[in-house]
Amino acid sequence: MCDFVLHPRLVRDTSAVGRFPLSYLLLMEDANYPWCILVPARAGIQEIFQLEAEDQKQLIWESSLLGEAMMRLFQGDKLNIAALGNVVSQLHLHHVVRYRQDEAWPDPIWGRAVSACYQEEERLHRISQLQSALLDRTSTFSSDVGGI
Amino acid sequence: MCDFVLHPRLVRDTSAVGRFPLSYLLLMEDANYPWCILVPARAGIQEIFQLEAEDQKQLIWESSLLGEAMMRLFQGDKLNIAALGNVVSQLHLHHVVRYRQDEAWPDPIWGRAVSACYQEEERLHRISQLQSALLDRTSTFSSDVGGI
Numbered sequence: 001m002c003d004f005v006l007h008p009r010l011v012r013d014t015s016a017v018g019r020f021p022l023s024y025l026l027l028m029e030d031a032n033y034p035w036c037i038l039v040p041a042r043a044g045i046q047e048i049f050q051l052e053a054e055d056q057k058q059l060i061w062e063s064s065l066l067g068e069a070m071m072r073l074f075q076g077d078k079l080n081i082a083a084l085g086n087v088v089s090q091l092h093l094h095h096v097v098r099y100r101q102d103e104a105w106p107d108p109i110w111g112r113a114v115s116a117c118y119q120e121e122e123r124l125h126r127i128s129q130l131q132s133a134l135l136d137r138t139s140t141f142s143s144d145v146g147g148i
Numbered sequence: 149m150c151d152f153v154l155h156p157r158l159v160r161d162t163s164a165v166g167r168f169p170l171s172y173l174l175l176m177e178d179a180n181y182p183w184c185i186l187v188p189a190r191a192g193i194q195e196i197f198q199l200e201a202e203d204q205k206q207l208i209w210e211s212s213l214l215g216e217a218m219m220r221l222f223q224g225d226k227l228n229i230a231a232l233g234n235v236v237s238q239l240h241l242h243h244v245v246r247y248r249q250d251e252a253w254p255d256p257i258w259g260r261a262v263s264a265c266y267q268e269e270e271r272l273h274r275i276s277q278l279q280s281a282l283l284d285r286t287s288t289f290s291s292d293v294g295g296i
Contacts, residue, residue, distance in 0.1 A: 047219070047227050049212035060208040064197035071195070078237065079195050082230035086246060086254035089226065098234060106234035107259035 004043040006148050007090040015123060017130050018143040020062040022055055027127055030115040034074040034097040036130065038062060045091045048083055063093055069133040070097050084110060152191045154296050155238040163271060165278050166291040168210040170203055175275055178263040182222040182245040186210060193239045196231055211241055217281040218245050232258060
């Protein structure tokens with residue numbers, strides 16, 4: 001784990017929100033959707049099945065805690081979760097809150113060209129909302145991501 | 149669990165492959181990709197976080213066993229896993245083996261109109277390959293799906 005480095009593309013496209021025992025939590029830079037990414041801090045892993053069994057269990061726990069928090073916070077109609085990695089192969093798990101009236105519904109949101117950037121204030125507000133919701137739910141989440 | 153009924157759209161678009169302790173395993177009717185779907189046999193569940201904690205652990209175990217088996221069997225470049233459910237809200241987890249030369253790469257495969265049907269012989273061969281690979285890996289998989 002000591003040689004884990006977050007992929008530069010993920011650094012570029014996201015803002016850090018915090019960290020769970022296993023995974024970093026990132027906010028995707030697309031204001032169209034509440035869209036978070038979990039990245040298990042394990043070096044050299046592309047697929048969930050390559051994680052140790054205990055890490056797999058921790059990942060689904062972190063994912064479910066995050067997903068439930070996002071759906072309550074943003075009052076979505078459906079949560080979309082995906083591990084794709086065709087472009088960035090470092091294992092990362094998308095969590096996207098979807099609405100029946102969003103611009104891509106009912107299609108998936110990936111592979112679409114247009115994305116809307118956050119205004120600085122919106123971005124900080126969303127990060128703060130997520131941090132508060134997760135800190136309320138578990139003492140294992142930290143909003144201090146250190147040196148990623 | 150006794151009142152679990154597989155969604156008619158999943159019945160229509162897939163063929164049964166077998167069952168794990170938690171989930172039914174289905175083969176998607178799209179010959180473009182090795183594409184399987186896991187459906188936890190729990191009534192009224194739309195999101196992974198709505199499953200009991202033990203079911204969540206079982207789901208990631210079944211998913212990983214399936215994903216690793218599919219990647220070995222079909223020698224893919226990347227596995228795509230997704231819980232979407234914007235059209236069919238009953239919880240189901242897609243597992244798709246992707247190749248750098250497939251027609252959608254590197255985009256996701258969902259939301260594309262064109263799909264290629266299996267020839268009967270191809271379909272039976274693929275189901276049989278999957279059943280053999282999973283029966284080799286775990287005694288908890290059964291190729292008898294009973295009355296779904």
